[in-house]
Amino acid sequence: MNVDQTSASPSPVSTTGDAVVQLRDVHLTLPSDAGDVNILRGISLDVGKGEAVGLVGPSGSGKSTLLMVLAGLERQSSGSVHLAGADFSKLNEDGLAKFRLAHVGIVFQSFHLIPTMTALENVAVPLELAGHPDPFGKAAEELGHVGLEHRLSHYPGQLSGGEQQRVALARAVAGDPDILLADEPTGNLDGTTGEQIIELMFDLHKRRGTTMVLITHDADLAQACDRVVRLRDGQVESIAAGTGRVLPSDELTGEEVTG
Ligand code: ADP
Ligand code: MG
Numbered sequence: 001m002n003v004d005q006t007s008a009s010p011s012p013v014s015t016t017g018d019a020v021v022q023l024r025d026v027h028l029t030l031p032s033d034a035g036d037v038n039i040l041r042g043i044s045l046d047v048g049k050g051e052a053v054g055l056v057g058p059s060g061s062g063k064s065t066l067l068m069v070l071a072g073l074e075r076q077s078s079g080s081v082h083l084a085g086a087d088f089s090k091l092n093e094d095g096l097a098k099f100r101l102a103h104v105g106i107v108f109q110s111f112h113l114i115p116t117m118t119a120l121e122n123v124a125v126p127l128e129l130a131g132h133p134d135p136f137g138k139a140a141e142e143l144g145h146v147g148l149e150h151r152l153s154h155y156p157g158q159l160s161g162g163e164q165q166r167v168a169l170a171r172a173v174a175g176d177p178d179i180l181l182a183d184e185p186t187g188n189l190d191g192t193t194g195e196q197i198i199e200l201m202f203d204l205h206k207r208r209g210t211t212m213v214l215i216t217h218d219a220d221l222a223q224a225c226d227r228v229v230r231l232r233d234g235q236v237e238s239i240a241a242g243t244g245r246v247l248p249s250d251e252l253t254g255e256e257v258t259g
Helices: 063-070 093-103 119-129 135-145 161-174 191-208 219-223
Strands: 019-032 035-048 052-056 078-083 104-107 179-183 211-215 227-232 235-241
Touching: 019 063, 019 211, 035 063, 035 078, 035 211, 035 235, 052 063, 052 219, 063 078, 063 179, 063 211, 093 104, 104 161, 119 135, 119 161, 135 161, 161 179, 161 191, 179 191, 191 211
Parallel strands: 052 211, 052 227, 104 179, 179 211
Antiparallel strands: 019 035, 019 078, 227 235
16 A cells, blocks of 8 residues: 555654654565565655654554564565664664664563663663763663662562563663654553553653654554554554643543633
8 A cells, every 4th residue: 555645634744844764665574484474565654853653553463563673673675764864774783783772762561671680770781882971870860750769779570560661661761762662561561550651651752852653552542642653454554643642630532622
């Protein structure tokens, strides 16, 4: 499918000006025992600076794969991927890893913390690798921002799921990435804890102006983003405007209510 770029907005081209992400006709085909699988089939999408995009679609539609491509963890088979001005096709594996350290923050459903490192070390080590002048100081500060100043020397196994995800979030944003990618970050958490993580994510996104792509099964949450991109069978099925984040205090219908 080609997204009709001449039709009325919302379009694959972001409305906020500078594109942090620019995907053009991205295909990803992987071999399997049953033959090649076309996982992504011609995805074109821009994400603007400071924009929040909710990525939705049925299981198996390619959401996680697309996020891996955006993170440079999976390479497209054809088409182009630009992120923060970098053309991924011009970077080798080393170059991609370095780029990721400096420009991309990722949060996964299953936290992906290093079990043998404390909360502080989990956040500090990537900063150290990225050449930050004060990785441990910065890591402590970031853990404070997510309310974990009292858990710095705890290991992941000593933390609750919600606390582990907060460490992962601190790690993801500590290097002030150009983009924060999240793959069902609340999928392993209970409703209240998940809501706290989402509050934190949107707070960081808003306060720092971090661009965000958030995969979620939660329609309300997707709607809280600036745009909602729906995938189906490895293609963009639709792009719709979201409402943006509605704060709990003014949560009525999500639409402006008059009279
Ligand atoms: P989603 O996150 O939307 O549920 P995924 O991106 O995980 O979807 O997967 C999209 C499709 O690609 C699925 O059909 C899945 O089985 C397939 N897939 C994912 N990873 C691989 C792989 N490494 N090899 C072959 N097929 C894969
Ligand atoms: Mg997935």
